[in-house]
Amino acid sequence: MQIRGLDLSEGACGACHLVLRHLSxxxxxxxxxxxxxxxxxxxxxxxxxxxGEGSDITWAPAVLDAEINAGFIDDDLSDALKPFLTDKRDQKRVAEMAGYGRVVNTASMVISRIWSEGGSVEVKREGAGIKVVLYSKSGEEIVSAASGFCPVCAINIAASRKEFLRKEIASGRSRNTGMEKYERGITGRLEWRGRRVHSYLIEDGKVIGRNWGCCIAYATIRAEIDAGFGSSKWNRLFRNYCDLCPLKHFWLDRSMGALGNRILHRMGRAGVRENVRMEDYITVDIISGDERVACGIGTLCSFSATVNALLRSDASLILKPDPAEGFPYPQR
Incomplete structure (x- = not known):
């Protein structure tokens, strides 16, 4: 069985979730x-x-790797997507900083480190994936990396390639939820149902946590919270973000990553760029020329912050609509 109708403008993340929908x-x-x-x-x-089976630094790219290896995606699309999966060398380097599928806290530390020294973090589309560039205070590129999934993944990969950054982040490494799940033998199960992703955590044959979300990552984290994982501070921040997210009121039958990819795809064509910083939440600034035209927040990935920025701002300043093509009434 091969899945048809995959749209690379929705990126590897969009493709992964569409295949998940058909598999379900x-x-x-x-x-x-x-x-x-x-x-x-x-x-x-x-x-x-x-x-099929696969592996990567976190859930969604691992699922895509398995989907490709199982033959659910045709060869041409697979060839376009494979370069944006994390190779084994990068997986090992990223794992030194946290491991066990955890990438958000490490990315937050990298973002804070770069900005505290006067640098910046830029996100842009590259082919079917996402490219992140870390800049110094003087505007010079420190390191860059591309990922098939969210910019948070790409930030981890980029930072891991610089030994001084990798060692600095690794020095603060501690136990995490993924490590506990590994030690307890907890597995996750994913399905697309009712236009969204549902996640179940299973231990000794019993479901210990379940929930749903706008993508694999959000659904899994919400299931972890349902199972009693996570700090009270983090869980409150996460709940507050979901409370404020307007997307839930007009679900578009697409993952958050698919929507974020489409926005970044158009921004690249329109000459609009995005910088990522860290406050209480992952925060993106949408820049047109030298002017910040929008700002958005996210928790697990900056795709959610990109979508959030679009929903909270004047979308025409972000997407810069082209003149209507083929409209039957002539311009005067």
Whole structure:
């Protein structure tokens, strides 16, 4: 079975979630499990036989790797997507900073470090993926990296390639939820249902947490909170963000990453750029020329912050609509 109709303007994240939707409709099972170097994913067919497996630094890219390895995506699209999966060397370097599928706190530390020294972090589309560039105070590029998924993943990959950054972030490494799930043998199960992702955490054959969300990451974190994981401070921040997110009132049958990718795709064509910084939340500033035209917040990835910026601002300043083509009434 190969999934048709994948749109690379929605990026690797959009493709991953669309395939998940079709797999769920055909009663395939998608499982995830944390391990020291990130997350492993398995896809089982309706009879329980293994169809494909993959791994990456966190859940969604691991699922995409499994989808590609199972043959659900045609060769041409697979060839376009594979370069944006994390290679084994980068996986190991990223794991030194946290591991077990955790990438948000490390990215936050990198962003804060760069901005505290007068630098900046820029996000832009590159092919089917996302490119992040870390700049110094003088505007020189420190390091860059591309990822098929959210800019948070790309920030981790970029930082891990600079030994001084990798060691600095790794020095603050501590136990995390992924490590505890690994030690307890907890697995995750994902499905697309009712136009959104549902996540279930399973321990010893029992569901210990379940919830849903706008993408694999948000659904999984919400399921972890339901299972009792996470600090009270983090969980309050996460709940507050979801309370404020207007997207839930007009669900578009697409993952958050698909929407964020489409926005960044258009921004690149319109000459608008995006910088990422860290306050209480991941924060993006949308820049047109030298002017900040929008600002948005997110928790797990800056795609959510990009979508948030669009919803809170004048979208025409971000997307700069072209003149209407083919309109039957002539301009005067």
């Amino acid at each position: 409709e055909e009663e395939f099972i998608v499982e995830t499990s944390e391990y020291p170097e990130g997350v492993r994913a398995r896809i089982l067919d309706p009879s329980g036989e293994l169809a």
